[in-house]
Amino acid sequence: MIEGKTSGLKAGQIKALERIYRRKVPANELISADLARYLTELSRDIERQIGLIIDRAGVIHHVIVGDDREIVIPDLSRFGLGRSGLRGLRCVHTHLKQEPLNQDDIADLELLRLDLMAAIGVCDDGLPGPLIYAHLLPTADKAQIETIHLSDFHRLKLDFSAFIQALDQEMEGLVAETIDLSDGRERALLISVAQTGREAVDASMAELEELARTANLVVIDRVIQRPRQLNPRYLVGSGKLREIIIRALQQRATLLVFDQDLNPNQIRSISEITEMKVIDRTQLILDIFARRAQSRDGKVQVELAQLKYILPRLTGKGTAMSRLMGGIGGRGPGETKIEIDRRRIRDKIRRLEKQLDELGRGRVQRRQKRIRAGLPIVSIVGYTNAGKSTLLNALTQSDVFTEDLLFATLDTATRRLRFPLDREVIITDTVGFIRDLPESLIGAFKATLEELEDADLLLHLVDLSNPGYQQQIRAVEKILADLNLGTSKLLLVFNKTDQVSKEELPHICRRFNAIPVCAIDRSSFGPLLDEMQRRFWPEEMLTADDGESNEQDDSAPAKNQPPAL
Ligand SMILES: Nc1nc2c(ncn2[C@@H]2O[C@H](COP(=O)(O)OP(=O)(O)OP(=O)(O)O)[C@@H](O)[C@H]2O)c(=O)[nH]1
Numbered sequence: 288m289i290e291g292k293t294s295g296l297k298a299g300q301i302k303a304l305e306r307i308y309r310r311k312v313p314a315n316e317l318i319s320a321d322l323a324r325y326l327t328e329l330s331r332d333i334e335r336q337i338g339l340i341i342d343r344a345g346v347i348h349h350v351i352v353g354d355d356r357e358i359v360i361p362d363l364s365r366f367g368l369g370r371s372g373l374r375g376l377r378c379v380h381t382h383l384k385q386e387p388l389n390q391d392d393i394a395d396l397e398l399l400r401l402d403l404m405a406a407i408g409v410c411d412d413g414l415p416g417p418l419i420y421a422h423l424l425p426t427a428d429k430a431q432i433e434t435i436h437l438s439d440f441h442r443l444k445l446d447f448s449a450f451i452q453a454l455d456q457e458m459e460g461l462v463a464e465t466i467d468l469s470d471g472r473e474r475a476l477l478i479s480v481a482q483t484g485r486e487a488v489d490a491s492m493a494e495l496e497e498l499a500r501t502a503n504l505v506v507i508d509r510v511i512q513r514p515r516q517l518n519p520r521y522l523v524g525s526g527k528l529r530e531i532i533i534r535a536l537q538q539r540a541t542l543l544v545f546d547q548d549l550n551p552n553q554i555r556s557i558s559e560i561t562e563m564k565v566i567d568r569t570q571l572i573l574d575i576f577a578r579r580a581q582s583r584d585g586k587v588q589v590e591l592a593q594l595k596y597i598l599p600r601l602t603g604k605g606t607a608m609s610r611l612m613g614g615i616g617g618r619g620p621g622e623t624k625i626e627i628d629r630r631r632i633r634d635k636i637r638r639l640e641k642q643l644d645e646l647g648r649g650r651v652q653r654r655q656k657r658i659r660a661g662l663p664i665v666s667i668v669g670y671t672n673a674g675k676s677t678l679l680n681a682l683t684q685s686d687v688f689t690e691d692l693l694f695a696t697l698d699t700a701t702r703r704l705r706f707p708l709d710r711e712v713i714i715t716d717t718v719g720f721i722r723d724l725p726e727s728l729i730g731a732f733k734a735t736l737e738e739l740e741d742a743d744l745l746l747h748l749v750d751l752s753n754p755g756y757q758q759q760i761r762a763v764e765k766i767l768a769d770l771n772l773g774t775s776k777l778l779l780v781f782n783k784t785d786q787v788s789k790e791e792l793p794h795i796c797r798r799f800n801a802i803p804v805c806a807i808d809r810s811s812f813g814p815l816l817d818e819m820q821r822r823f824w825p826e827e828m829l830t831a832d833d834g835e836s837n838e839q840d841d842s843a844p845a846k847n848q849p850p851a852l
């Protein structure tokens with residue numbers, strides 16, 4: 288079949304084009320001289336470009352007719368990429384005005400990862416004129432292309448099979464040198480396309496990298512673009528996209544992770560053109576949540592959030608779905624395969640919502656029991672990795688799972704904390720918050736966070752050693768406001784004070800009206816325990832302290848020893 292712009296061609300011309308398929312190019316030639324001449328003569332006759340897609344054995348897979356300026360290469364994805372990242376196909380086409388390779392030619396070379404792109408100029412008499420060809424270079428860092436100009440086609444002395452074998456080997460060697468391919472983890476390229484300031488972008492990317500690490504991805508590179516205008520189709524500009532593809536190819540990336548949320552169409556377009564899995568920040572977070580959820584409650588909530596996220600992305604072809612569901616995006620909704628349809632997902636969502644309802648009833652009972660016990664309830668909230676679980680453990684000497692990864696805690700844990708004079712409070716640890724917490728997850732975790740409504744005191748724990756702690760405070764406050772949790776019962780607590788300068792600490796605490804702790808050092812808990820006592824049993828504090836407010840007195844030495852259990 289002849290591809291491209293065949294309308295208006297005479298039957299004889301079509302036949303002449305079809306005859307090309309019967310030919311075979313000798314493996315050591317880019318294209319044989321008589322086939323080149325056949326192409327240029329026919330091209331002049333029909334006044335359109337003609338292009339061939341040829342494999343390394345010399346078999347012609349496509350004959351394409353263009354107009355007088357370009358040809359459009361059909362989908363080649365059924366030809367996979369070799370270990371070197373090249374596709375094993377080259378494109379040889381005619382240029383009616385003997386013009387050099389243009390931008391589209393180069394883009395095709397890069398994006399389709401062709402072995403080579405060649406243009407043969409057509410002379411007035413129909414004979415082959417100048418020959419220009421280009422190929423990718425095996426360089427580690429930037430995408431580089433070598434272009435060769437020959438003033439006359441017949442000067443071509445290239446042994447194609449030797450040439451391509453060498454290039455292939457070099458490209459493959461480069462891959463092997465820099466990359467341990469035996470490690471089966473996904474290799475991710477992180478991408479940010481934002482119109483915010485440089486600092487905000489860097490901070491966000493640093494967090495994305497942490498998220499990726501938590502999800503057990505190998506982060507191989509980051510690409511940041513701050514365009515004046517966003518490209519609605521790919522989010523990134525097409526030049527940048529080309530760079531991404533080349534980098535991904537050279538470093539053997541298997542996954543693109545965007546720091547910005549992508550709409551379903553963008554995910555589809557990007558994964559189609561890059562032939563890689565594409566996920567965004569939300570999906571990465573969902574994936575982490577899916578790995579981490581322990582309790583039935585948590586699992587159901589995460590699965591629900593995942594399904595709700597996937598549902599609108601199910602439009603169109605199966606490929607988008609399979610990409611979305613393969614590998615990293617694929618945990619969680621277990622049975623979900625390419626062929627699953629929306630209706631089944633909707634059914635599942637309904638079932639899960641019902642389950643959650645039932646689980647919720649149990650939760651309400653547990654809550655009531657707790658409230659009936661009449662003990663004050665303290666909840667620790669805060670950005671992920673702030674040290675909430677560590678603080679809970681240290682306060683109550685228990686062993687809730689902590690880890691230097693994001694979202695270590697996905698289920699709330701409840702402990703008793705004993706104060707002197709036989710006083711007790713119930714203290715709970717919660718799931719960590721994060722900036723731009725995916726909408727679907729806020730919904731799903733509302734149930735877990737409902738417990739916060741019962742809290743008499745919310746300890747908002749902040750990792751003061753994080754340079755972005757102020758943004759993190761704002762992000763948490765925003766989520767709390769979204770959850771309609773009043774600020775009256777909030778207490779700001781600055782953690783990881785061992786990591787910040789001793790001189791500045793009192794000043795910062797005063798500025799934010801916060802209490803300092805170091806969750807890994809129990810001797811630092813005095814001011815925090817004092818403050819809790821002051822809030823719950825103020826009458827006792829009056830005797831211990833002349834009634835002065837403690838809040839200003841953040842540099843005071845610990846008056847209270849860690850509670851005994
Ligand atoms: N240097 C220092 N490290 C701390 C301190 N508190 C916690 N960490 C560390 O910070 C990391 C995160 O602690 P977690 O308690 O898991 O944090 P979290 O807020 O519960 O995190 P998520 O449950 O993931 O939201 C761990 O590696 C802790 O050891 C502290 O005061 N100083």
Ligand SMILES: [Mg+2]
Binds near residue numbers: 695
């Ligand atoms: Mg935790």
